[in-house]
Amino acid sequence: MIEHLPITVVAISLLSAFTILLSGIFSRRAGYYISLGTISIQLILSLFILDYVTKNGAIRYWLGGWRPPWGIEYATDELGAYTLFVVLFFSLVATIYAKKVVEKEIEEYKIPYFYTLWQLLVSGMCGVAVTGDLFNLFVFMEIASLSGYTLIAMAGKRALVASYNYLILGTVGISFYLLGTAFLYAATGTLNMLDAKILLSLLYENKVVHAAFVFYFVGLAIKMALFPLHFWQPDAYEYSPSAVTVLISTAMAKINAYALIRIIFSVFTVEFLERFAVVWELVAYVASAAIILGSVFAIMQRSLKRMLAYSSISHVGYIVLAMSFLNTKWGISAAVAHLLNHSLMKATLFMVACGFVYKANARRIEDVEGLGRKMPLSAAAFTIAAISMIGIPPTVGFVTKLYIILASLETGKLGFIAVMIASSLLSLVYFWRVIEALYMKGNHEKVEKDELPALMLYPALVLAVLCVLVGVFWLAEGVRFLEDVARVLGVVK
Numbered sequence: 001m002i003e004h005l006p007i008t009v010v011a012i013s014l015l016s017a018f019t020i021l022l023s024g025i026f027s028r029r030a031g032y033y034i035s036l037g038t039i040s041i042q043l044i045l046s047l048f049i050l051d052y053v054t055k056n057g058a059i060r061y062w063l064g065g066w067r068p069p070w071g072i073e074y075a076t077d078e079l080g081a082y083t084l085f086v087v088l089f090f091s092l093v094a095t096i097y098a099k100k101v102v103e104k105e106i107e108e109y110k111i112p113y114f115y116t117l118w119q120l121l122v123s124g125m126c127g128v129a130v131t132g133d134l135f136n137l138f139v140f141m142e143i144a145s146l147s148g149y150t151l152i153a154m155a156g157k158r159a160l161v162a163s164y165n166y167l168i169l170g171t172v173g174i175s176f177y178l179l180g181t182a183f184l185y186a187a188t189g190t191l192n193m194l195d196a197k198i199l200l201s202l203l204y205e206n207k208v209v210h211a212a213f214v215f216y217f218v219g220l221a222i223k224m225a226l227f228p229l230h231f232w233q234p235d236a237y238e239y240s241p242s243a244v245t246v247l248i249s250t251a252m253a254k255i256n257a258y259a260l261i262r263i264i265f266s267v268f269t270v271e272f273l274e275r276f277a278v279v280w281e282l283v284a285y286v287a288s289a290a291i292i293l294g295s296v297f298a299i300m301q302r303s304l305k306r307m308l309a310y311s312s313i314s315h316v317g318y319i320v321l322a323m324s325f326l327n328t329k330w331g332i333s334a335a336v337a338h339l340l341n342h343s344l345m346k347a348t349l350f351m352v353a354c355g356f357v358y359k360a361n362a363r364r365i366e367d368v369e370g371l372g373r374k375m376p377l378s379a380a381a382f383t384i385a386a387i388s389m390i391g392i393p394p395t396v397g398f399v400t401k402l403y404i405i406l407a408s409l410e411t412g413k414l415g416f417i418a419v420m421i422a423s424s425l426l427s428l429v430y431f432w433r434v435i436e437a438l439y440m441k442g443n444h445e446k447v448e449k450d451e452l453p454a455l456m457l458y459p460a461l462v463l464a465v466l467c468v469l470v471g472v473f474w475l476a477e478g479v480r481f482l483e484d485v486a487r488v489l490g491v492v493k
Contacts, residue, residue: 003061005049006074006130009042009084013123017116024112031115032102036095039122043088050081054484060132068132069192075132078485079336083258084129086340090250090347091122093459097351098243100453101358105241106154114154114241121147121247125255134181134191134267137259138174141223144255145170148248152240162235169222169232176219183212184267193267204272213272216263223256226320227290230313237309242354245305249312249350250343257319261335264323265489273326284324288419290317295426302364304353307430308346311389314423315342318400321416325407332491333482334403337474341388341396344467348385351460352378355452365437372438374447377457379438381464386431388467391424396471 016038020031053059058077062068076084095118106114124144131137149170153163185191187208188199203209218229225233237245264273273280294314301307319338325331355378356362356371372379388395401420408416451457474482 002048002052003059005045005052006059006076006084007061007063009045009049009088010123010127010130013038013042013119013126017119017123020112020119021116024116028108028111031112032095032099035115035119035122036092038119039088039092039095042122042126043085043092046081046085046088049076050078050085053078053081054481058488069190069195072136073132073192073194074130075194076130077488078481079258079262079488080129082336082481082485083255083339084126086343087125087129087251087255088122090343091125091247093347093463094243094247094250097246097456097459099455101242101354101456104358110154114151117147117151118247120144121151121252125251128255128259132193134184134193134196134263136191137262138178138181141177141256141259142174144252145174145223148244148252151244152236152248154244155239155241157239158235159239159241162232162239166232166236169229173219173222173229176215176222178219180212180215180219183208183215187212193262196267197269200268200272204275213268217260220256220260220263221320224253224260224316224319225313226316227286227293227313230290230294230316233313234306234309237312237350238303238305242350242358245354246347246350249308250347253312253316254339254343257316257335257339261323261332261489265332265491270326270490277326280324280326284321284413284416287317287321287324288416290314291321291419291423292426295423295430299426299430301430302366304356304363304365304368304434305350307365307434308349308353311349311427311430312342312346314427315346318342318404318423321419322400322404322407325404325411325413326491328407328410329483329486329491330403330407330410332486332489333479334400334407336482336485337396337403337478338400340470341400341474344396344463344470345385345388348381348460348463348467349389351456351463352382352385355456355460358456359450359452365434368434369437369441370447372435374449375451376449377461378452381457381460382438383435384464385467386435388471390427390431391420394471394475395467396474397467399471399474 020034023030061074063072121144124140127140149163149167153160188196190196222229291314294310298307298310319335322331322334356368362368388397391397391401405417
């Protein structure tokens with residue numbers, strides 16, 4: 001029975017999207033509840049999957065009973081199950097948050113289409129997390145991407161241009177991925193990830209394989225918005241509907257990072273990557289540039305959402321820098337942990353930032369002056385997440401930076417410790433401006449409190465608390481899970 005759960009998670013989500021579309025004929029608001037119920041069930045199933053794979057190893061499901069490499073295989077190991085849980089958790093939180101803002105920002109007749117696309121986006125992300133087939137991964141990435149482009153465009157006006165730019169660059173990225181798949185298939189004759197991994201062990205010097213790797217890396221770097229391939233992201237995050245901003249900045253951003261980790265370590269393997277150590281040195285420097293320049297660009301912004309978008313570009317650099325430490329468990333541990341850590345921080349920040357727009361039309365940093373007294377709980381959630389982004393112990397942001405520092409020490413690449421310190425100081429600069437505006441500027445007279453609606457406020461408060469609790473978990477108990485993931489990916493034996 002358990003081996004059917006990965007395909008079930010995807011199948012019920014696709015069926016739900018169709019049901020939401022049909023339900024729009026009778027009720028334009030039913031889609032929200034159908035999506036909320038579906039994602040809740042999916043999240044529960046993901047917990048069963050995660051529990052099983054951590055105790056018993058990977059789940060392998062053959063679609064239609066066709067044996068791989070001829071058939072499509074769903075292969076869900078610790079990393080896939082963990083990513084599936086992360087995606088569905090933030091999809092559920094974003095769905096809860098969505099009700100009020102969608103009713104305000106989206107025209108009523110569009111709401112059934114909105115939740116149909118929303119559920120298709122979730123379906124695509126789930127498929128990426130569980131598939132063990134390179135072409136099937138492409139299909140699910142396209143389902144998620146096409147849904148995302150359209151959801152962004154639903155805000156209209158400037159969001160249309162943002163969506164178009166995202167479409168163009170996203171198409172370039174996925175085309176590079178498809179070219180990589182074609183080259184790899186030409187070299188190995190298989191699309192199954194495990195089969196390709198075995199066959200590639202004999203083809204490490206093959207130029208076609210090298211080209212395939214470059215296409216994969218560049219294509220997914222565009223999808224992740226790795227500097228300097230990030231140009232689509234700031235506008236997409238700033239102008240998209242509020243609920244969409246929360247979803248694409250957390251779940252969707254991380255599923256693209258997961259795809260890169262999966263292909264690099266599960267298909268090409270550490271043995272292949274170590275043959276190109278010079279290239280990975282360059283990747284580490286590019287990631288460091290992303291970390292520093294993303295923060296510098298964030299400091300230059302006056303729009304709160306745009307500032308957070310550039311902050312996300314910086315944190316994509318964290319994941320790629322952590323991946324570049326090929327021969328240490330701390331590097332891959334930092335990358336995997338940050339899939340969850342950054343999502344917790346950024347979901348909280350965007351929920352509150354979009355809440356400021358919802359409640360006070362406060363889009364720029366100077367517009368939030370005094371809102372810390374008017375909306376104390378929302379401001380507190382923002383502040384906790386901001387402190388975590390800076391890297392104050394024992395928050396999740398501190399954990400990621402600590403792991404990267406440990407990887408730097410273990411590999412002797414001490415210069416990257418300076419990058420982490422500089423990143424924290426730059427984060428302090430741009431987040432302090434917001435905290436100062438919230439609490440120290442504006443009218444200091446007593447004001448009537450006017451908090452966000454419960455469905456918008458409570459998710460942000462829960463995530464803010466988790467920014468601390470999950471940090472403690474990683475430091476106390478989570479290391480063992482991360483070691484298991486590193487072992488599955490072949491980073492440690």
